[in-house]
Amino acid sequence: MTSSQRIEDYGIRIGRMPKGLRNTIADVPGVAVGHCTLADGPVQTGVTAVIPAPGNLFREKVMAACHVINGFGKSCGIVQIEEMGTLETPILLTNTFGVGAASEALVRSMLAANPDIGRETGTVNPAVFECNDGFLNDIRALPVRG
Structure with missing residues (x-):
């Protein structure tokens, strides 16, 4: 079995900033990452959530x-971004x-946290990207549900 290599093992450095302790996106202060894996026979997928800052993103946009x-x-959401x-x-x-389904889940979550969305304020722009x-x-099988 071969060991896993990282790009810096080949003398290639990406960017100018130093890497974090774990060399992951979660090393960035304030960024949180969550994941749900759906693995059941032929279904092998999931959803990853990247939360770029703490607090209410609708109220405190980044x-x-x-x-x-x-x-x-x-x-979904790229044009407004x-x-x-x-x-x-x-x-x-x-x-x-x-x-x-992911877009609807984001909208429902934001509506629950911000009852004025779509009433006293504008609507919310869910950011969902895919592979x-x-x-x-x-x-x-459409296993991803809101």
């Missing part, structure tokens, strides 16, 4: 930007057919 490399994805330069929900990452995992997951 700066954000997007860059599209492969414009084939089925994202590009236009406004802010993020007002956690970022959810899921499979292609899970975007709708087609159909090669290892029965994507037609």
